[in-house]
Amino acid sequence: MxxxxxxxxxxxxxxxxxxxxxxxxxxxxxxxxxxxxxxxxxxxxxxxxxxxxxxxxxxxxxxxxxxxxxxxxxxxxxxxxxxxxxxxxxxxxxxxxxxxxxxxxxxxxxxxxxxxxxxxxxxxxxxxxxxxxxxxxxxxxxxxxxxxxxxxxxKIEIKGEGNYEGLRILLNDLICIQSSDNYIEVFCISGNDVKKTLIRNKLSKIADDFPELLRTHRSFIINPYHFKQWKTEKGKLFAELSSSIFIPISNTYKTEVKSVLNSTTE
Structure with missing residues (x-):
């Protein structure tokens, strides 16, 4: 007690x-x-x-x-x-x-x-x-x-399909979400650590449900709130987020991502 x-x-x-x-x-x-x-x-x-x-x-x-x-x-x-x-x-x-x-x-x-x-x-x-x-x-x-x-x-609620458990978190605690086959892996802040939660759902569905998140790659969406800086490695562009998480930026989304993320740091 x-x-x-x-x-x-x-x-x-x-x-x-x-x-x-x-x-x-x-x-x-x-x-x-x-x-x-x-x-x-x-x-x-x-x-x-x-x-x-x-x-x-x-x-x-x-x-x-x-x-x-x-x-x-x-x-x-x-x-x-x-x-x-x-x-x-x-x-x-x-x-x-x-x-x-x-x-x-x-x-x-x-x-x-x-x-x-x-x-x-x-x-x-x-x-x-x-x-x-x-x-x-x-x-x-x-x-x-x-x-x-x-x-x-x-708090926002990231729901799972069917009877699968979802997740309720503050939007600013959400760092990014990664697609993993038929699941998504949610990275969020929990105290001083980063917590990962696996939920059965599609990344495209989450992107539609939460337009405030930003699609950077076919396998990633991020929370612009956690953007720190750009990093280029072997000709590929990455966005560094909180807790030193690096997310790839594909050519398909590069223009929009740069426009949004550059505006968050101005």
Whole structure:
């Protein structure tokens, strides 16, 4: 279960929105519910300290984002249940430490009898976390599901004939397709590697279904997005694609291919 993928959105903008929503929720919760001795603050003090608590919560959330991005890249842009749990563990620990320090050095500096750590944890911090964490969990999950849906909507489906399995991938992950007898071999990016998938279908059928792809040879169609440069070897012309894949250009398609690929590099 811990290895299962978890809905995740890596957009910094969306995480900033979550942090701002968290700050606003903390302020509203503290201002209107007045837990413990918050009701002893005057209106001016409430408008000073309550927003500061909110900003402190937002800061604790944003503090983790560089680590989050590191973990996301390390896992080949995948996010798992165990990674999400690690995020919340770090977020909770950092929030507890920050809340305690803020209380001691901002709220009651020099107070001879501040809350003990245990009382502060059980009566203030833990109850506050129980109201805060659902907001963070929901926000992260909702943005993650929204991103996953957008990705699925952007995918193309390369179908196999009959009951043969097809392939759903993002167009920009598709590098090229090669004809292999009654099959086609699809080359696509998977993380940091190139994955090859064999599907029962005809190259001409795929070329008709996806006019955004470019026919370069009777046995190849390519995605112009992955074009890098030209290469000539023994009088034959090749197009170099991502991951150092070289595709032959036949005389039949040379004029059109050059016109399209040269325009992609301008």
């Amino acid at each position: 811990l290895q299962h993928k978890y809905p995740f959105d890596s957009s910094i903008k969306h995480h900033i929105i979550i942090a701002l929503g968290l700050a606003l929720w903390i302020f509203i919760f503290l201002y209107f519910t007045e837990p413990l001795d918050v009701n002893e603050f005057g209106d001016t003090e409430k408008l000073i300290y309550m927003p500061l608590y909110g900003l402190l919560g937002a800061f604790c959330y944003l503090l983790f984002l560089p680590i989050q991005n590191y973990l996301y890249q390390k896992n080949d842009q995948h996010w798992f249940v165990k990674t999400e749990l690690l995020f919340f563990l770090i977020f909770i620990i950092v929030s507890i430490v920050a809340a305690r320090l803020f209380y001691l050095y901002v709220i009651v500096p020099g107070e001879p009898y501040p809350y003990t750590l245990w009382y502060h944890l059980t009566s203030v911090i833990f109850p506050a976390l129980l109201t805060i964490l659902p907001i963070v969990i929901f926000g992260r999950f909702a943005f993650g599901k929204y991103k996953n849906k957008k990705i699925q909507d952007q």
